[in-house]
Every structure is written in structure tokens, then in C-alpha cells.
Amino acid sequence: MKKRKRITVRDMQLYSLCIIPMILVFIFNYMPMVGLIIAFKNYKFNLGMFRSQWVGFSNFEFFIKSDVFFQLVRNTLLNNFAFIVFGVMSSVIVAVLLFELTNRNATKIFQTILITPHFLSWVVVAYIVNAILNVNYGYLNQLLGLFGVDAVDWYAKPNAWPPILTLTFIWKNVGMDSVVYYAALMGIDTALFEAAEVDGANKLKRTLHIVIPSLVPLITILTILKIGNIFRADFGLFYTVTQDGASGNLYSTTNVIDTYIFRSFKENASGNSYGLTAAVGLLQSVVGMILVIATNAASKKVDKELGLF
Amino acid sequence: MSKIKKVVSLVTSLAMAGAVTAGLTGCGDSKGEDTLLWYVFGDKPADLDTVLAKANEIIEPEIGMKLDMQYIDSASYTSKMKNIMAAHEKYDLAFTGFVNPYQEAVALGGLYDITDLVKETGLDKEMPDFYLDSASVDGRIYGIPNVQVVSNPVSICMDKSLAEEIGVDMKAIEDAAQNAKNFEDVKAYSVLLDDLFAKVHAARPDLYVMNPTYDLLIDPFYEQVVSETYIRKDGSSDEIVIDMETEEGKFSAEKLNEWFNKGYIRNDISSTGTAVASNEEWRKIAVRSTTWKPGQDAYDVERYGEEQVYAKLCKPYVGRTSALATMTSVGADSKHPKEAVELLKLMNTNKELFNIICWGIEGTHYTVADNGHIAEVENSGYNGIGQNAWRFGNQFNALLLENQEDDTWEKTEQMNNDAIKSKMLGFVPNTDVITNELANITNVADEYKAKREFGTIEVSKWDKEYADKLDKAGIHKVRDELQKQYDEFLNK
Amino acid sequence: MKKQKLINQIILCTFFSIFCGLIIFPFWLLVSASLSDSASLLETGYRIIPKPLDLSAYGYIMRNPQQILNAYGITFTFSVTSMVFGVLLMAMIAYPLSRSGLKGRNAINFYLYFTMLFSGGLVPTYIIISSVLHLNNTLWVYILPGLISPWYVFMMRTFFAGIPDAIMESARIDGASEYKILFGIVIPLSKPVLATVALFVFLAKWNDWNTALIYITDSKLYSLQYLLQKMVEDINILKENATVSAINDLSKLPTETVRMAMAVVAAGPALIVFPFFQKYFVKGLTVGSVKG
Known part of the structure; x- marks a missing residue:
């Protein structure tokens, strides 16, 4: 297929299909990117993007030289890493198990229930998490009480929060994420299963050799996409659900890049908040891109067909 | 990859071209040239257009332009105004203050310099000097404080029945706090608080004893300068100090921890972030720390369901930023700054106009009783605007509601005028050189919020670490810089 | 067995x-x-x-049902419109990208993917949408930005690529244009993925509160989730400014129960929509068997 060939009428037809979507992306995504120059400026409203003063890389320096830089990177990376690994694992497992269910009505009910948390905004989730973890009346503490364990003030235990946040994340997303995998499984050629049955393969073998491999391309792509954003933290989860890191007590594990930037300008937004925010955003993008290119290359090494581009 | 490079460069150049043309074409005004656009925060009342038409009968002959008011809900007011300023959308007036912060908007270049217009129109004669002094940034004025109460003293209050039941002398607490000159006095005053809290706790174990919204051992005596730096309210010292480096700061942290451990403060406060977020929660607190102003008593009866007794912990005081909480500014790109300032003057001087904007049209939206007080007509399409008259201009022009006392405004004005004025009025620190330090300090202070402000953890376990981190974040550099600027300001 | x-x-x-x-x-x-x-x-x-x-929380909400009903209408309109146009346009670009022989395919992939990583930020985006295109305070601002999501395009692309080439090849021999192949063969064969993307687009739009926060000042155009967000944020403003005495007496705020009721009201109807999409996942199975 790698032969050089001329562009045919068919190719032109294919290109023409791309035009409108590409224009939309251009207008709404590429045109605003001119604003990336704000990252190198001391941005003032009255001077605008172009006439504001250049400040070189000093906006980046602010962030990189910060005392908590390593803490932020560590927290952002580790939490997101856990979200990706456990998120993908749980949604694949749920999809595969749903696929094994033969009663379609049951599937419908279960799937509908699984996606309900998706409709709740993080603020509402924060209320619910508090209802479970609150030191006085939280459900978890009531449960612990039954076993004679004293109530724990979870909002003062930083080490408990990476698992709590991961669980919250999975709870909110597993239903929706598994929908993709489930739909993909629906597309598997049933002839393959029949052949497997003829060969006497049991359920487990069938799952391991047909079902999971058929999901690998999708898993790879979705994971690569997620890795690109591994340096971006979900502000709502890390700020709202932790109740602003429970007023500071949880920062050692829940302070992430996005919450740090937010707090930096809470009281002094005139201090070039726009420039610094843009700089950190740009940095997150660049690192993300490097990671994506690396994972993309790695997955292509494993299998040529895998990979995003 | 070379293909990718080509695409990238092509896209970049196209995007640049697109953005430049976009910048050149600019945008037009949707409303006519003869209309002033005023952004205020809050939910838009249904009858706004009718009321504006009535208001324009007064405005148009006076300044030759009409007024169009745009309400933006308070949840998004700040972010929407920032975008409007950043995009150079034309508007003439906007609320600045605790939402859409004034000093921030000035520093970012979002507001119009109205210093000369204020003098020209004589608006500066319409309010006591300290309002405009507060608003001046390097001698220039970018907004007019909406005249209202700005000197509320930090106070505590509790249900009168409870106070009588346990026999509390609020006056003694008030005197001890108001007369405290030094740290020894503060300690003596804290003993009275201890005593009060202990009695309340014994009598009503079902209530939280207090809410640490205000720091009862710091706020009556110190004014916040920037971030964790403070200055004495009584003017006995011009030295800017750092919270935890003062005797009171450390003592207050220890006391809070003691109160927390005794169960006076709700034990889940670090996860709620505040002691009170609703009227129901207010009622669960026995000794409420809040502020006081004339008319507060009647209002509190409604809010807490019972008559209150108060201890005002300091004398009325106008701080450096008190008047900046509620202001009106002119947009940087306004084409009619003069008319805008004239309208502001009108809102400060013309009672009839001001009350149309606040309460709507007599008969339709409100009714007047014999004593001149008014009652809102329910579901009239213009409810709940006048209660927050401080959004529009001089609140003292507002008609009084039935449950307000006749002399509410006179008393308030009196309190403002008699209040101690901060020596810092008009001092606006230039934070450009300490931006990064301030950002770092905010982060550190946030990290220790539960410990310092709510007393959740024993002080000796964290105070050294906190001091270290603040020092590393640059608190001393910030203090020295502020002190330098303040000394220069005082010498002027 | x-x-x-x-x-x-x-x-x-x-x-x-x-x-x-x-x-x-x-x-x-x-x-x-x-x-x-x-x-x-x-x-x-x-x-x-x-x-x-x-039930007083629901009573409070229903006391003034006009605003909620209106928000339902608005949210439903832009969610459905975005869903229809989004799926259509994304299928249009996903199909060429699924054709491994197409020149420049990687460049277009990258063109799309780049936007997932890099964005211009709030201010420049606002300027384009508001000052240049004047989309603020219109329904279009809910629909157009973000209509093409690379994420879903890639999902569709992967699915399209899995359709056996033989089917399309025979159509080509019959002289069908690529448009005809896309709309006549690929799309009908791809119901599971199209239904998935449609569902995702619909739900993402249904959950959209951020757009209104930035671009909508006209309360008649508020989205449902923004109404909820607004209630909570009004309270946060009070919390954060607890020491600003001026706002001590801002008008009465809805209680926590009302916020919860609002969250339930906002989520409820969208859940009913879900089984409708599910139908197509099941159909995907039959299509798959026909394929073989």
C-alpha cells in the first residue's frame, strides 16, 4: 500500500467530505490558538493580546521554580495514572460482563443504572461524597461503627484520598466508558464465536482469545488520547469534591497543577494571572504531546495497526 | 513527520491571518448610540423594561441619553465581566467590588480613568472624601464607591433568651475588647470569651458554641493589608506585621485549637470550609461572630427567629478596602464616559430616579404607607431589587421598608462619618514586583487554613513548618516591600 | 452445558x-x-x-416552573441539534480517515488531534465567538463550538476501519461514488458506533453548564445544568465573601434540599433517553452477523 499514487477522483471525493468539519475545527479551535502568545506576555486588557508586553519565559519560570512543583507533578501524574489504569480496566470488565449477559432487558436496566452518576455535576458529587465520609453522620463511619471502629475524619487523612478520588472517578465514569466498549463488542463477528464453540473453547478462553483482542485497538486509542491529558487534572474533582482539599489538610496528596494555578490568583488576579495560566496550560499541552507521540510510537512498535496516527 | 510540520505551519499562518482580520473588523454596538449600557449583577427582574422606560423619563432630559441596564446573574458576573473587558466589548457602566474586583480590573486595564470627569461633574462633592480616597489608585479614580455602610464593627451576637438564662454580660465583653490596648488586654478579653463559651456549652450542648468566620482575637484589632500581612487598627503603629509573628496571631491560633478541642466549633468544619452557609446553619450557632450596622437588630430577629444581644468588639472602622466592596465603574472602551459619570451623579443625587431603579413604580411595584415607608407588591415583576440598593449608587437615598427604622440611614451615615478611618485609605500597594511571592503565599496559607483559621490541630505541631514555608514563599520580602511602599505613602 | x-x-x-x-x-x-x-x-x-x-423542595422548584420548563426546551433543542449535526459531520470526516490508502490521512489525523492537546484559552476563544462571530446569547453557541470532537471522530474511524473492505470494493466496482458508499453502506453498517457517539454528544450537551456561564446573559437561554450550577454558585459567593458585610442580607437562598431536587430534576429525563439509544447497540449484533 505504500506505493506512490496519483490523487484520483475518489480521493477528491474523500477530501471534500473533510472540508466542513475541518473548517469548523479551524474556526473554533485553531483561530483562538493565536492566544497562546499570552503565555509569553504580561497580559493587560487595555493593550490586548498583541500589544501587551513580552516577558519571555518568566511565566513558565514562576511555575517550574515553585516550591511545590514536584508535589504538583507527582499528584497530578499519579492520580491521573490511577484513573486511566483502573478506569479502563473497570469499564472493559463491565462491558465484557454485560456482553455475556443474554437477557437484553436486564442489560438495559443495568446499563441505565450504571450511567446515572454521569449526570451529576462535581458540586453535587461533592455533597454526596460528604454524606458518605462526614465525620459525624457519614455512612462509611456509621458502617465502621457497627464493627466497633471509631469514626474517622476522612477529610483530615491525605493518604486516603487517592483511592477515594479514584473510586469517585470510576463511579462517575464507568457506565459511560463501558458503553463504548460494549458497542464495539456488539460489532464482533458472531461467526468467530460459533467457530470457537465448535473448537470446544470455553467461556474464559473465548473471552481471552476473541473478546479482549477485539477491544485492543479501541483500548489503545482511548488510552493514548487520555495520556495526552495526563498533566491536566479535573478541577471539579480535585477542588470541589475534596472540599478545597478540606481547607488545606489534604494538599499533600490532592494539590494538583490546576488547583494550584487557581489558588495562586484567587487573591491577586491582577498579577498577570492570564499570562501565567496560559503558560501552564501550554506547558501541559507540550508535555502531553510529547507523551502521546512516545506512546503512539511504542504502540506501533507492538503492532503496526495500532496507534492513533 | 515532515507532512505534519507542513500542516502545522500552514495552519498557524492561516490562524494568524484569521485572527488579525478578526481583530480589524471589530464589533458594532447592538443598542443605539444614544443609550448607556450598565451591567449590574443579580437576576433580571421581569418588569425591567417598564421600569427603565420610567427612569428614562428622568434620565434623558438630564443627560441626553437613555439607560439600558443589563443584569448578569451573580454566579457568573465576575467571569462574564472579565471576558467583556478582555474582548473590549463596549459598555458604559458596571458594578465592581466584591464581584468583579475593582483593584484587579484597574490593574488589568479594564476601567476608564474618570478622575477629571468626577471633578468636572461635581460628583466628588456628593460624598464624604474618604470614599474617593479609598478608590484612588496612584491618585487616579476608576470607579465610584456606592455610598452605604462601610464601617461595620466586628461583633458577636446571641439570642437574648439564652444570654439571660446563663447570665452573660455582653457589655463587659464589648468594653474589654474595645478598650484593649495591648496583648495583655487581649488576653484579659479572651478570658471573658472563654467564660462565655463555657457557660453556653454547658447550657446548650446541642448547639455549636461559635463560628470562626471572624477571628475574634485578631479582626477587632488588626486590619488585613495583603494576604497574611496586617496592620494595627488603632494607628498606634505603622509597622506592617505578619499574622503568626504577632503575639495575638499565635495566641489566637492556640485559642482556636483549644475551642475546637472543647467542641465549641463544628468538628467537620474543615470539610464544609465555613461554619455557616444558610440561615438554618446560623441558627445552630449560639455565639455568632458577624458584623453590626444600624438596622441589624430588626433584620436579625427575622434571620435568627429571636431578639439578639450584641457585643461590638471594636469601634466602627473604615478599612483600606471597605468602600471598595460595592462600586460602579466606567468601562475602558466606553464612548460616553462623561454621560456615564453624569448618570452616576444623578443616581447619587436624584432620589426619585434612584428609587425607581430600586423599587420600580409606585402603585405597581410598591405601595407607600402613611409614615413614608414602603411595602413591596408581591410578585410584581420587580421584587428584591431595592433590598440590595448598594448596587446602584447612594443607598441612603433608598425608601425604607416597613420594618426598617425611620432613621436607619441617618444612623448609618453617622456611624460611617464618626468611624475611625484607616491610615491606609488611598494606599494601593503595587504588587507587580511581588506577584510570584503573593501567589506562593496564598497557596501556603490555603494549605494551613484549617489549622490556622479553624484550630483543628495543635499549634506546636505545625507552626514552625508553616513559618518555614511562608518564609520560603517570600512573606518577608512581601512584608518589606509593602512596608517600603507604605512608608513612602505616609511621607507624601 | x-x-x-x-x-x-x-x-x-x-x-x-x-x-x-x-x-x-x-x-x-x-x-x-x-x-x-x-x-x-x-x-x-x-x-x-x-x-x-x-416534598417542599420540589414545590419550591415547581412554584416557578416557567424557568425550568424553558431551560428544558432550550437544552433539549440544542442537544438534539448538536447530536444530529455532530454525528453527521464527524462521520463525514471519520470515513476518509478510515481509508488506509488515502494520502494526507495522517496529517488530517494530526490536525484534529492537535486540538485535543492545545487550546487557545478562554480569552481568545471568547473574542472569536463573541466579538467576531457574535454567537453569544444565541442557541448556536451551544451547538457550534466543539461540534467536531476528535475523540469521537477517532472512535468512528476505528469502527469504520473494521468494516470488511470487500463490501465497499464491490460497490466501487459497481461505480458508486464515495459519498454513496459512506451514506449507503458505511453509515447503515455502523449503527452501534453512531448510536454511541450520538448518545455521548447528546449527554455531553445535556450536561453543559459551562457555555452558559461564559456566553449567555439572557436568562431565557439558560441551559438546565447551568440553572443548577447557578443555584450552588450563588451560595458559594456568599461563602467566599462571608466577611463582606454588604452582602450579609442578600435575598434568601434556596436550601440544600432544593439544590438536590434540582439535580434530580436535571438528570432524570436524560435517563429516559438512554434505552432509546441502546436499541441500536443490540442491532449492531445483527448487522455483525449479516456481515459474516
């Missing part, structure tokens, strides 16, 4: 029942809170069974 299968099914069903119970439990706490009275909520926290049962 049959018996084994039945046992497996029973085990699976039991597992999912428990799992769904765990998932729904926190949501149920929310529903229960919305049915409680606010004073007892403060007293005892959230309960599994509201005691005493109190």
Missing part, C-alpha cells in the same frame, strides 16, 4: 445487581435528600429513607 449456561447467567445477574446497587446507592442518597426537610438534613445528614418525607 445448558445448565452451566443458566448458572453463569444467574451469577452474572447477581453480580450486576450488587454492583448496580453500589453505584446507585450514592445517587439514591441524593434523591432521598431532595425528599427530606432541610432542618433534619442538618441534624442527621443524608438518610436512606427520608424521614419525615417532605
